[in-house]
Amino acid sequence: MRELQERILKDGAVLPDGIIKVGAFLNHRVDPVLMEHIAAEFGKRFDMDKVTLILTAESSGIAVAAFAARKFGKPFLFAKKAKSKNISGDVYRSEVFSHTYRKPVTLMVSREWIRPSDRVLILDDFLANGAAARGLLDLVRQSGAEPLGIGCVIEKGFQGGGDRLRAEGVRVESLAILESAEPGHIVFRSV
């Protein structure tokens, strides 16, 4: 998605540890015009008529899911992250390693909101090593619902998480894939 690539180059930054800083428009300050175009692009890549539920994870995935949910009239569900294992209630859980918190984090959704009859599109802001995406996929599979694929805004291609999922047959659509990212120098994968 050219508009997104241009925005990353213009307003994004790469920190020395490979962190992509896009707080200008994606995961701190959120630009509603770009987000609307991002939602439209997901609509080109996935058959939204089939989707019955959009699933994401708190926090930064929520804005991405919200714009897509509104545009296509779908409910969305955001998995909660618990840093404790002491969680009650009737939930599906999946433990993933969080690089943000530098420890395992449990993703949780209430069982009542994913039905076996659901066809679920997973959306998120970032895909790096794929841990969060795998956790969300795991939640969908536990419920018996059908995962239609994973859409993410920015994929860190150099971390390989997206390609490992694709190699396993998971449909992964990323709107910008960074082949390499160093301070001052970003190379996008041509798609």
Place this chain on the structure above:
Amino acid sequence: MRELQERILKDGAVLPDGIIKVGAFLNHRVDPVLMEHIAAEFGKRFDMDKVTLILTAESSGIAVAAFAARKFGKPFLFAKKAKSKNISGDVYRSEVFSHTYRKPVTLMVSREWIRPSDRVLILDDFLANGAAARGLLDLVRQSGAEPLGIGCVIEKGFQGGGDRLRAEGVRVESLAILESAEPGHIVFRSV
């Protein structure tokens, strides 16, 4: 907002400890039709032409802010919650007591995304004792920007946080105010 009151009665629940469970449509599963109407209602209560920035806090505020941001073409900013005080970077911080985490939590926003010239509308899903709202207001005031008011979807009127803010002259608009909430019995404030 009648539609919201009816939805709370139909799909919400009150847990014994006064927790209002609205994960069916607001803060876990999100209903895009209701959220669009909620955004429209905020547009009736605040002069959106004046707003230059919508501010909320992660996580559940993000969906509320996203729908309003899209509808009125405004950027939004979500304050990050840090459970640690070891935060670097050029940020405004405000420490609030979180009842969810049962400990102090620091709300943070990057200084570059709130300018003294901004006119800021604060939006959130819940207003209970007002701690989060006060934290967001504090961030706006630190920046020198003008706070236009606080809009929240559900106010727990019986906790008094909204009325204390109103008594201080803060514009607070809540789309449903619960005067009392016990399992099986909710009383709304008539407005």
